Amino acid sequence: MTDTMLEARQLDYRIGDAVILRSIDLRVEKGSFCGIIGPNGSGKSTLLKLLSGIEPPERGEIMLEGRPLDNYGRKEIARRMAVLQQEPLPSLGYTVKEVVEMGRFPYQSWFGGEKDDPGPIIDRVMAELDLQRLSSRIVTELSGGERQRTALAKTLVQQPSVLMLDEPTTFLDIGFQIQMMDYVRKWRQDNGLTVVAVLHDLNLAAQYCDRLIVLHQGRVAAEGTPEEVLTVDLVHRVYGTKPIVLSHPDTGVPQILLKGR
């Protein structure tokens, strides 16, 4: 059961003369919940762009299910990989249901039809994320949390094998942050989804991820379970501040308390 879902070998990426990523190697196993953490400007979001095929790496190779990513067509990628962005949905005149249905695009033929009726999967996702009540509401009328939930539903309707999250909780308050991550975790458990998440919040990362990859100045600074990675030393080295590391009283995962000088 150590099938590799996503693998990157020796990725380099530059913007102009600035080196953003250098010699990145990583492996994400099927069904795992992998967090990418690191300080601002460490290359997290760029790495996600490369892994999701939006930008080609300057050097190196990305394999999705053992096949080079650039061998896939855009729709083929979209059937295997979905990305939830940090930015909330723009103000749109579409209803929640219509936005969620857009997630079926990679399965639709030229005329917009599908081989199998997409109704059941759409209904299931909407039910799972408690969106049925909002189904005919217009996106502009939704709160930030509701918008992000709609965006998540759209990605799940893509029925991906890998779900990528790009700081999905940035614009949400703590209640919605937990709700969001819980939805993702539940869907992953029920459907064998692999999750790759760029996360800002180390405590959230420690609670939900089973593996963490720490980026620092465009390189992988550490990799392992939250317990292995989130140490006082590492946080100090990467973030430049010495925290207090505790065990979560419920789950035992490391949690971080900040202290001023």
Added chain:
Amino acid sequence: MLLLCSIIVSLSFGGANVPVSKVWSILLHHVPGISQLFDLRSPMEGVGDPDATIIMQVRLPRVVLAVLVGAALALAGAGFQGVLRNPLADPYTLGVATGSSVGAAFIILFGLQTWIGLWTVPAVSFATGLFTLFLVLRLAYYKGRMELETLILSGVVIQAFFGSMVSFMVSLSKSAVNEIVFWIMGSLSMRGWNYTLIVLPYVVVGAIVLISLSRELNLFSLGERQAMHLGVNVQRTKLIVLIVSTLMTAAAVSVSGVIGFVGLVVPHLVRLITGPDNRIVVPVSAIVGGIYVLWSDTIARMALNPKEIPLGVVTAFIGAPFFAYLLWKRKAKGGESRA
């Protein structure tokens, strides 16, 4: 249906008074066989009916052309708005219409119409229109981003420049005043069936292409990156839509001059009624655009009868305040969109 009624009613308005019932009978008479065009009169008419000639040779081609030009401009507007994610984009505000008119004016005024056959004028105006679009987009892009207002401003600048070029070229010709008015303000007067036939294929092909890409246009509204994640080939779709929209603009402009604001007003009106789904907005815009220009043209030729108002005056008279309204609405909700 509404389109059909508008056509009939519009046909019956005109310098020479022809009652609606007669318009019907003339039209119906021609429906069964197009071959029997002029030798056979309808039973109830006398020989050599001048009304039939007016309807079939003067008004009908003009009416059909109005519908086609309107459809072309409205489709182009829907295309531009969709792919640039800019509610203020249309062939006129982007300067594409004026850019196209430079090519058309050049060819016509220097008598090169048959240089490469019947399609010379649309082809050349397409080339200059595309060049204009490229210039405008180039001017508007800054560090990979394109602000909405910058785009419109770029359009205005380029449009002013090319507009002056058209005026200058026309000044060189003998029949200056009328021609300038024609190119700057647009008109459908004195256009026979052959002009109609030039526009028709562009509208048909353009409509098919845009309708087939309407789901992609829907996904564009989520943002280009999100559209990519959903499996849209963003660059290719963008290129196709921009080219097709420019092509339709060029075809319309080469027969009718610059008719402003149709592509802006019509898709918005349609969206107000049907919602934002481009699978509906695109085809309905084509029809509504046809109706809109048809009525504008009817007003243009009837309001000061027997003098004609340039068609662009009528569309701008309705369109410019609408443009202002859109700007104002955007400002009113601008603060909320980032919240």
